[in-house]
Amino acid sequence: MSEAFNPLVASERARQAGQYAVLGTDRRLRLDCGVELGPFTVAYQTYGKLNAERSNVIIACHALTGDQYVTGTHPVTGKNGWWDLVVGPGQIIDTERYFVLCANVLGGCMGTTGPAEIDPATGKPYGLSFPVITVADMVRAQAMLLDHLGIKDVFCVIGGSMGGMQVLQWAVSYPDRVFAAVPIAAAARHSAQNIAFHEVGRQAIMADRDWHGGDYHSHGTRPTKGLAVARMAAHITYLSEQALRRKFGRRLQDRSNLSYGFDADFQVESYLRYQGSTFVDRFDANSYLYITRAMDYFDLAADKGGRLADVFTNTKTRFCLMSFTSDWLFPTADSREIVHALNAAAAKVSFVEIVTDKGHDAFLLDEPEFHAMLTGFLSGAARERGLLQR
């Protein structure tokens, strides 16, 4: 169904349609796994204008299957960017005021170096020889991009889900470079349940005979079936039981009776199949393995013996955390744990739990209370930063 999709071609198109930087030529990026990576490419997008003081930078961090195309038309999918509702001229993150930067994460497949890229050492795609990366590595690459662009510090780092993990990592790795941090629907460590879901997705990919041990590029195949199943399973976790009931219930798809077979009798099945089939037309299976792994490995307090408060000691960053009542992937308890640690570290922190039935994906959707809180926090912080008149 998706023979036309080629990750390398898509990646190149995404790179050319936007901006990219080749980094790590002088000094390579030392990854958590010990490998030194370089040179490597980071594809990114910017929206708005950098002001003279270079003080209006907002870094948006994308989630697992997102990319640098935050708003506007995506050059590969033709769809709107993932945060079209939030970022843009006159929007909550007003690109007439802020300079918004979003980079495709390391290991991704929209122009930043990842497993689908050609390994300069072998002339062949990396496949599974690509080093395992972490959320901290992703953030290191973004910090190198900022250095490259001559940007010292940022007004705000913001993102949901894995984007929220990057936000937290930014605040911990580069506390002096981050004025405000907004981790949304995030956690300080990936939970056992979430690692379990990721493992199901990865096993689905690896069980696809077209995967070829990750070397599908040289076999001229793509593990689309496995990747679609991975996406279907994951997609359920992004929604909520209430939302599924509201959207689909037990309604049948294009039929009035059960088929007594294994067609997509139910609307919810049809919906999931559609989600799976469109996903494989924009995402590389190996990237999915690497990025889910990065999330699994995420544990902000691992170096501090699990004491989360210690990672935030003396932080000057203002934090604003938000969670959603129906999010069972990154439940409110995960955000509260971070809030409590920030309180223990005497940090400036705000937090609210948004009541919604939209589940984890609520941060991408039209959620007025969430948007109102975000607006409030950003304007409050912007006034303190001198970006808005008091």
Added chain:
Amino acid sequence: MNVVSPVARPRSVRFDLLLIADMINPGARVLDIGCGDGTLLEHLTRTRTVDGRGIELSQSDVKECVGRGLAVIQGDADQDLSDYPSGAFDYVVLSQTLQATRNPGQVLEELVRIGASAIVSFPNYGHWRVRWQLLLRGRMPVTEILAEAWHESPNIHPCTIRDFVELCGRLGITITRQIFVDRKGRSSSGGANRRLANLLAEQGLFELSRRG
């Protein structure tokens, strides 16, 4: 569900907030529990350059506070105090909220643990008007400051000034300052007769600390 902040703060609280503000030294670290829409915190930040934090149950109030640039978390006094380290604040303020907590004794102990000083205000159920209503009508009192009917009130643990003083004594908490606010918003402090205050004060305002 714990309710911390009374649904609507009584009118006279403006006065009560100003009294509280007067008790706080400039530049202090302050935690306002049940901070509502952030009126006190903003006042303190602006006029006394305090380093303020807030806790508030209502989502819309948190939103309001955050929009004012205040650092406020959605939470409540019963559950969210244990994570703060001891002595984290110079002042911890609990205004018009104690009577709505599930476990007032435990909350008071947390206040004096977290703050060098705790400032607590509450409506006095020993006020003559309250007694009068109960005595004469045999109905739960509804007054200006206790504005809701018994079944609508978030105030699950009402107390009198005498009750409060007795509880502090039992918990080994020292009362370092007391202010009694009457119906007209006039305050009297210090050596005033507590027994009389229990009859005439609509609100009690206390500064507390851990003994020793």
